[in-house]
Amino acid sequence: MNALYxxxxxxxxxxxxxxxxxxxxxxxxxxxxxxxxxxxxxxxGIVYRVLKWATIPVPFxxxxxxxxxxxxxxxxSSPLESPPNGLWTAARMALEVLAFRSLxxxxxxxxxxxxxxxxxxxxxxxxxxxxxxxxxxxxxxFLVILLRHFRFFTEPVVFFVPLVQVLxxxxxxxxxxVYMTGLIILGALGYxxxxxxxxxxxxxxxxxxxxxxxxxxxxxxxxxxLMRYFLKVDxxxxxxxxxxxxxxxxxxxxxIGSLFYIHLFLVxxxxxxFPFSKLMHMGGVFLSPTRNLSNDSRARRHVNPWNYPxxxxxxxxxxxxxxxxxxxxxxxxxxx
Amino acid sequence: MSSEExxxxxxxxxxxxxxxxxxxWMDPSVAFRKGTxxxxxAPKHLEYLEMANPREWQPHDKDWKLPENWKEIVFExxxxxxxxxxSFQLFMDICVRCGACADKCHFFxxxxxxxxxxxxxxxxxxxxxxxxxxxxxxxxxxxxxxxELTEDVIKEWFYYFYQCTECRRCSVFCPYxxxxxxITMMARELLNLLGLNITWALEPAANCQRTGNHLGIQPxxxxxxxxxxxxEIEDITGVKVNLPISKKGADVLFVTPSGDYFADPGTFTLxxxxxxxxxxxxxxxxxxxxxxxxxxxxxxSHELMKQLNAKIYAEAKRxxxxxxxxxxCGHMWRVVNxxxxxMNGPADFLEEPVSPITGTKFENAKSTKMVxxxxxxADLMKHNKVKLDPSRNDSLRVTxxxxxxxxxxxxxxxxxxxxxxxxxxxxYEMPENTIREQTYCCAGGAGLGTDENMEMRMRGGFxxxxxxxxxxxxxxxxxxxxxxxxxxATLIPLADYWAxxxxxxxxxxxxxxxxxMKGEKERELDMRGDPLNEMExxxxx
Numbered sequence: 030m031n032a033l034y035x036x037x038x039x040x041x042x043x044x045x046x047x048x049x050x051x052x053x054x055x056x057x058x059x060x061x062x063x064x065x066x067x068x069x070x071x072x073x074g075i076v077y078r079v080l081k082w083a084t085i086p087v088p089f090x091x092x093x094x095x096x097x098x099x100x101x102x103x104x105x106s107s108p109l110e111s112p113p114n115g116l117w118t119a120a121r122m123a124l125e126v127l128a129f130r131s132l133x134x135x136x137x138x139x140x141x142x143x144x145x146x147x148x149x150x151x152x153x154x155x156x157x158x159x160x161x162x163x164x165x166x167x168x169x170x171f172l173v174i175l176l177r178h179f180r181f182f183t184e185p186v187v188f189f190v191p192l193v194q195v196l197x198x199x200x201x202x203x204x205x206x207v208y209m210t211g212l213i214i215l216g217a218l219g220y221x222x223x224x225x226x227x228x229x230x231x232x233x234x235x236x237x238x239x240x241x242x243x244x245x246x247x248x249x250x251x252x253x254x255l256m257r258y259f260l261k262v263d264x265x266x267x268x269x270x271x272x273x274x275x276x277x278x279x280x281x282x283x284x285i286g287s288l289f290y291i292h293l294f295l296v297x298x299x300x301x302x303f304p305f306s307k308l309m310h311m312g313g314v315f316l317s318p319t320r321n322l323s324n325d326s327r328a329r330r331h332v333n334p335w336n337y338p339x340x341x342x343x344x345x346x347x348x349x350x351x352x353x354x355x356x357x358x359x360x361x362x363x364x365x
Numbered sequence: 366m367s368s369e370e371x372x373x374x375x376x377x378x379x380x381x382x383x384x385x386x387x388x389x390w391m392d393p394s395v396a397f398r399k400g401t402x403x404x405x406x407a408p409k410h411l412e413y414l415e416m417a418n419p420r421e422w423q424p425h426d427k428d429w430k431l432p433e434n435w436k437e438i439v440f441e442x443x444x445x446x447x448x449x450x451x452s453f454q455l456f457m458d459i460c461v462r463c464g465a466c467a468d469k470c471h472f473f474x475x476x477x478x479x480x481x482x483x484x485x486x487x488x489x490x491x492x493x494x495x496x497x498x499x500x501x502x503x504x505x506x507x508x509x510x511x512x513e514l515t516e517d518v519i520k521e522w523f524y525y526f527y528q529c530t531e532c533r534r535c536s537v538f539c540p541y542x543x544x545x546x547x548i549t550m551m552a553r554e555l556l557n558l559l560g561l562n563i564t565w566a567l568e569p570a571a572n573c574q575r576t577g578n579h580l581g582i583q584p585x586x587x588x589x590x591x592x593x594x595x596x597e598i599e600d601i602t603g604v605k606v607n608l609p610i611s612k613k614g615a616d617v618l619f620v621t622p623s624g625d626y627f628a629d630p631g632t633f634t635l636x637x638x639x640x641x642x643x644x645x646x647x648x649x650x651x652x653x654x655x656x657x658x659x660x661x662x663x664x665x666s667h668e669l670m671k672q673l674n675a676k677i678y679a680e681a682k683r684x685x686x687x688x689x690x691x692x693x694c695g696h697m698w699r700v701v702n703x704x705x706x707x708m709n710g711p712a713d714f715l716e717e718p719v720s721p722i723t724g725t726k727f728e729n730a731k732s733t734k735m736v737x738x739x740x741x742x743a744d745l746m747k748h749n750k751v752k753l754d755p756s757r758n759d760s761l762r763v764t765x766x767x768x769x770x771x772x773x774x775x776x777x778x779x780x781x782x783x784x785x786x787x788x789x790x791x792x793y794e795m796p797e798n799t800i801r802e803q804t805y806c807c808a809g810g811a812g813l814g815t816d817e818n819m820e821m822r823m824r825g826g827f828x829x830x831x832x833x834x835x836x837x838x839x840x841x842x843x844x845x846x847x848x849x850x851x852x853x854a855t856l857i858p859l860a861d862y863w864a865x866x867x868x869x870x871x872x873x874x875x876x877x878x879x880x881x882m883k884g885e886k887e888r889e890l891d892m893r894g895d896p897l898n899e900m901e902x903x904x905x906x
Contacts, residue, residue, distance in 0.1 A: 098729065098777060151835075333707050
């Protein structure tokens with residue numbers, strides 16, 4: 030049901046753009062006003078969210094330690110899993126952000142029968158790289174595709190674009206050359222969606238907010254692929270529009286094709302949705318206190334800015350309360 | 366220590382599958398079935414601790430007698446905590462529900478209840494957050510994953526947040542480091558604002574506030590207990606160990622969980638400490654005022670944690686010691702390693718810890734000035750400062766249970782292993798998915814280790830028990846060593862249930878067995894008073 034809501038929402042977005050451009054002739058709205066508004070919401074939204082997080086204190090050093098602490102000199106520590114200082118913490122974070130380290134650890138369990146064990150069952154652990162693979166494939170493809178799109182926003186085209194294009198089209202299949210990332214991202218998104226349906230636990234926990242970005246991204250990727258390989262739009266005119274947006278001299282050339290506007294509108298929807306959604310994990314991952322703090326709180330004091338005095342039952346009160354018993358037991362008293 | 370046996374057979378307990386029910390998780394209805402929840406705390410303890418809404422009630426009652434403005438209290442409590450803890454705000458915002466944590470929770474693995482998946486446990490709170498604290502949720506409500514806060518939601522919170530042992534295993538696997546323990550701690554604070562707490566978590570805290578330890582042991586009884594163990598040691602070894610109590614100017618204040626001087630098998634571990642300190646001539650002292658290392662405040666609120674923890678520094682200052690040594694305890698070390706210095710420091714009246722025996726500087730503890738006994742003892746053994754006869758433990762085939770907090774809140778993995786391998790010849794690891802940072806909880810942590818909760822404990826204990834059974838089968842393991850007082854109580858019924866024949870032991874109990882003391886008589890008995898090297902149970906080697 031949640032998936033249907035999400036799919037419905039994306040279909041509505043597609044239809045809105047299609048009808049808006051082809052029937053109502055609102056090219057200016059979908060080509061200029063919406064993108065500007067969307068990017069504004071995106072930037073303001075992200076800055077607001079990150080600043081809000083960043084201004085909330087981190088009262089305690091609650092590192093999740095995943096390896097041997099640095100203690101005695103002859104014990105080999107695991108600085109990446111239990112970072113003893115800021116530098117190692119940065120390295121741990123880099124692994125987390127760039128390689129999805131924690132997700133790589135993923136395992137799955139199943140129960141096998143075992144006559145000898147009480148209960149007759151045994152837990153079997155197996156490595157489970159699929160989620161990691163799907164996630165990393167999606168994110169890196171998204172990055173490459175984003176970089177490739179700089180050819181629409183720079184003139185002359187910025188230096189890394191041809192490089193990325195050559196690498197991405199390495200196999201030189203088809204004309205225009207097929208970019209691997211387009212296919213891989215489709216596969217990755219397809220898998221991430223598939224597991225939301227196929228895995229009973231994941232299906233159970235999935236909200237509309239989990240399906241919506243997947244459908245939206247699929248819509249963006251599919252419309253992009255259609256534009257490039259099948260229902261070709263006029264790239265020169267499209268670039269005229271995007272360069273106009275970037276240079277704050279918006280122009281709306283005729284005859285780009287409504288598919289372009291659908292693509293652009295879905296992207297606009299994504300960036301508007303971003304700051305209000307779980308997609309903010311992109312910024313959040315950098316701020317997560319269990320990962321971005323070192324495990325050195327016994328060596329270096331962590332300060333809680335809102336630390337406050339509490340009602341402690343003091344030694345004096347305690348001694349007064351148990352004076353007779355302390356004395357009878359022959360334990361030294363402070364006030365004899 | 367005897368515990369109630371669970372009258373459900375293991376094969377019946379495991380009659381469930383992991384497929385979620387038809388019922389939508391947003392439906393908050395919870396059946397309080399006996400054996401799966403803990404009882405409420407008596408009002409007198411709430412009154413003593415000046416906590417909210419003291420009254421007689423039980424979770425299975427229909428009317429929980431909430432304060433009239435309970436909703437307002439919860440929202441205000443959430444608002445306050447969202448602005449004070451970045452962790453809480455962030456963990457409410459960034460979960461993508463990828464499900465990597467789902468099968469990492471021992472309670473899920475042993476019950477199949479989907480609300481024991483860490484992601485869903487958090488969603489119970491997160492859904493209310495979305496509904497009332499986010500713009501999208503306020504507009505779209507249920508469509509945005511929002512859920513109205515009702516009394517049933519509160520009951521569900523109570524059930525599931527007192528069905529989380531704050532072990533942090535899920536947090537190891539989360540790509541954003543979302544820590545369910547943190548969310549559970551917030552939820553329990555909110556529940557406490559309404560007077561919803563459990564006796565096993567709160568009564569010990571009240572005792573500790575008053576007497577200095579969870580068990581409510583008063584100073585004269587404290588001394589009696591230690592003297593009793595002094596006599597026991599003399600019976601076993603012929604050596605009368607020293608017993609310094611409230612000794613001003615000692616080098617070291619020693620603090621250990623009260624379970625160690627209250628009940629077996631912790632007491633055997635305590636005897637191990639006393640023998641070791643005597644043998645190396647450590648100038649140390651016990652304190653009846655700070656007679657608790659454990660901190661059940663942690664299981665209720667940050668404030669209560671701080672209140673109880675404050676006594677340790679206060680006593681160290683009063684006695685004028687140089688630094689503090691801490692015994693084998695799990696959540697105690699979460700507090701010491703991650704909270705103590707921040708909450709109650711700086712401990713500038715103490716010196717940076719140096720072992721008077723080896724001269725080793727414990728640089729990793731130079732600010733907090735508190736050293737873990739496994740660090741201290743491993744250092745002694747590495748420098749050959751104690752004479753050991755590991756063959757005295759030859760009848761024991763030992764495995765090691767990493768306790769949640771020393772592993773995932775501290776990284777104390779190799780120190781206890783070094784000690785164990787120094788004092789016994791037969792040591793075997795459980796499977797790698799079940800030890801070190803991936804270790805499983807005993808399912809009785811965070812105040813849940815009570816008999817009325819036995820079914821849930823055995824369910825949650827299944828992954829640990831299963832791994833234990835594996836090494837019992839494969840290597841004839843007959844001893845499960847650990848460095849946690851809660852473990853020493855809760856792993857006993859767990860082992861009896863899932864791996865019968867395995868006996869639970871503290872690490873320093875085995876040190877006590879192997880320690881060759883100056884002037885000792887021919888050792889015939891182990892720490893338990895049983896003949897040395899006689900097999901336990903029916904196991905044969």
